[in-house]
Amino acid sequence: MKLHQLRIVLAVADKGSLRAAARELGISQPAITHSIAELERDLGATLFERNSRGVIPTPAGTAFLQRAAVIVSEARRAREEVAQILGSDQGSVTICLSIAAHLALLPMALPLFQRRYPQVRLRIVEGAFPAHEARLRDGSMDFYIGPAPEPAPAREFAVEALFPNTRAVFARRGHPLAQARSLKDLADAGWITTGITDKAEVELLDTFERYRLPAPRLVLQAESMLSMLLALTSSDLLAMTLRQYDEFPLSRGAIQRIPIKEALPAPPIVIVRRMALPLTPAADYLCDMFRRAAAAYVSERGLDGDMR
Structure with missing residues (x-):
């Protein structure tokens, strides 16, 4: 088993085809086929099977790929660590x-x-x-x-x-609700959910429930900072997101924090x-x-x- 063979099977798994892996690695497709066949003989197991869209790992291949990824990563780290220690x-x-x-x-x-x-x-x-x-x-x-x-x-x-961290409520500058002091004052607003964590929508709903308020009206789901900022600045939607937006000059110039009294904890x-x-x-x-x-x-x- 050689390191270059591990790189080949990882590339094939990532690209889903021998041809694409060959282009990625800059070697011929027959060389990739030969290397995989040699590795499969060594292991006594088939690593890939063909389907209508290319190749997919077998159960044995899936297990092998997990180990191969660690080995290749550690080999890279080892080379880089030695080089960095040497200056x-x-x-x-x-x-x-x-x-x-x-x-x-x-x-x-x-x-x-x-x-x-x-x-x-x-x-x-x-x-x-x-x-x-x-x-x-x-x-x-x-x-x-x-x-x-x-x-x-x-x-x-x-x-x-x-x-530790906290959240805050944000809106575009000049928003009609900019002077609100409570979540209750924002009950009729439309809201953007954001990707602070992988459970952002649930966390927004839970916040309103914790303060015994009706569920907010969820209008837009933003998966990136840019999407959220553009949606906020070009509409009357609100977002409950990280306090850091009020501290960073670029975002602070585009949006404003609504100073509500409720505590909005964050992980x-x-x-x-x-x-x-x-x-x-x-x-x-x-x-x-x-x-x-x-x-x-x-x-x-x-x-x-x-x-x-």
């Missing part, structure tokens, strides 16, 4: 950040990281933990920063609290990473810069950083 700043780091982490932490953490590792390629994916749990597990993603997952992730993951912001996979020096340094940015954020805003 090179080559390699790559892949992370997932929620909107809160983007707005509150990235502006400080990113320049610090770039000064230390100017040649390391950083890939940032926006999202919530459930959508990227598999990538954190197989090592193709280094860590996640965002709302604490509910329920708590499996014990193979380490969860580190960074700061704390945490780091999640797999305990069994040590980070490369570059990824570990970036994680430390996010910790530093979180400490500064807590200090500047007088937040209680102890969430035990």
Whole structure:
């Protein structure tokens, strides 16, 4: 079993066809067919089966692919770790950040990281933990920063609290309800649900129920920050979303916070990473810069950083 064979089966599984995998890897299709056949003989199992749209993994192939992804990721990490220990700043780091982490932490953490590792390629994916749990597990993603997952992730993951968080209600500037002081005053408004967590719609409904108010009228579901901001600025819809929108200059200039009296808690912001996979020096340094940015954020805003 060779490392290049593992890369080939992962590419075939990802692309769903031998031809597409060959283009992706820059090798011939017969070479891919030969490599997979050799690996299948070695394993004594068929890894892929054909269907009308290409190839799909067999049950044995699915199990093998999970292991192969970890091996390939760890091989990359090992090469990069050795190079970085020897003084090179080559390699790559892949992370997932929620909107809160983007707005509150990235502006400080990113320049610090770039000064230390100017040649390391950083890939940032926006999202919530459930959508990227598999990538954190197989090592193709280094860590996640965002709302604490509910329920708590499996014990193979380490969860580190960074700061507590809250929500607020937002509207376009000049909105007729801008001076409202209670959720009750907003009962007739149309609402946007947002992707703060993977349960954003339920959380909005639960908030109204907690304060014994009628269910809000849900009009639009925004899966990105840009969609939500454009919907808010071009309509009379409201959104209950992260307080960080009121702190970030670009968003604060487009929307305004409605100062209602009700408390609107949000999940704390945490780091999640797999305990069994040590980070490369570059990824570990970036994680430390996010910790530093979180400490500064807590200090500047007088937040209680102890969430035990």
